[in-house]
Amino acid sequence: MSEEKMEYVVENKPILVSLKAGKKYAWCTCKYSKTQPYCDGSHKGTDMLPMIFKADKDEDVLLCACKATKSGPYCDGAHNNLEDVYGEASEEEVLSMKNSVLVEQDNGKALVNGGAYVLTPLAENDQVAGTVRYQPVIAEQDGATKLSLHKLTISPGTTPWLEYKGVDTILYFVSGSGKVDIAGTEFDVSKEAGIYVRPGEAFRIITDQDMVIYATACPMITELSVSDENDTKFQSDYAERYVAFDLATASVMADRFYQELVDKKVKSMEVTQFIGQLPKSRAAMHRHLYEEAIVILTGYGRMWTGTKWAEVKTGDVLFLPHRQEHSVECTDDDGMLLMGVFYPSGSPAINY
Ligand code: FES
Incomplete structure (x- = not known):
């Protein structure tokens, strides 16, 4: 194997691909392929082999590119633990957002960008039944x-x-x-x-x-x-x-944690609910393949989406359409606790 081939080709987030029903794919496991996430034959000379898998249906999926997943070929969120700090926004990213526009709420709603909302439930909108x-x-x-x-x-x-x-x-x-x-x-x-x-x-x-x-x-x-x-x-x-929140069984993801509440363990096959804690921090912009509702349980901060942002506080609800680029920033010294629900089901750690 040449020196050049010995270079690992890995990324700290997954790669979005469109699979075709019935087609076979070879996912690179040796980390040397230059056509990530797929095999290009570079494993020859090593004792590694690509993982061959067949797609059941036409589907957009996130294939692991960090090679730390335990659910290969799919991303399981393990890339979030490869650095000490969860996908923190880089200085360049923060600078590039310098001219972002603050969106204020109108009647309890701020449409931030691309269909993402920050919503404050107003008591005057309640209906009453007993x-x-x-x-x-x-x-x-x-x-x-x-x-x-x-x-x-x-x-x-x-x-x-x-x-x-x-x-x-x-x-x-x-x-x-x-x-x-x-x-x-x-x-x-x-x-x-x-x-x-x-x-x-x-x-x-x-x-x-x-x-x-x-x-x-x-x-x-x-x-x-x-x-x-x-x-x-x-x-x-x-x-x-x-399912009650139990810190002892929560998943730790770098400097934050989350616990799935209602999910497949109680036979909820389509929807996942979780509770998560963020420290004072600003996540890098990322997307999920699912549609998501988030309730801010404690704390305050900002939600960034592309060129706009809105303030968020305890009791607010965030709505994120699938694939909406976003980042939640916690500006509260005591951190932020939030509850999320999303469809289709999966892990809240899987982002791209
Ligand atoms: S990219 Fe490897 S686990 Fe997500």
């Missing part, structure tokens, strides 16, 4: 195509039955505690936790406290049905529904 006040924060009119998000403000008592008919519902409990009754089966719930309500199930909240809950419906449906009667059945084949 002990629940509710409002859509992310809806079809905001350009959402995969998911919607409601804020539910609960007073002591028992709410009517609520249902996003026929779709997955993911709840996140911001404050207070009580019970969630899913179609006749009750779960004790408290803050910093999520629960999965399956399509075809209605739910209600029973509490002696004030509670704030965010509800995501996926695929996207903006209408929340409210009824005094429940005619749905709990799907007992899927008994595990509730």
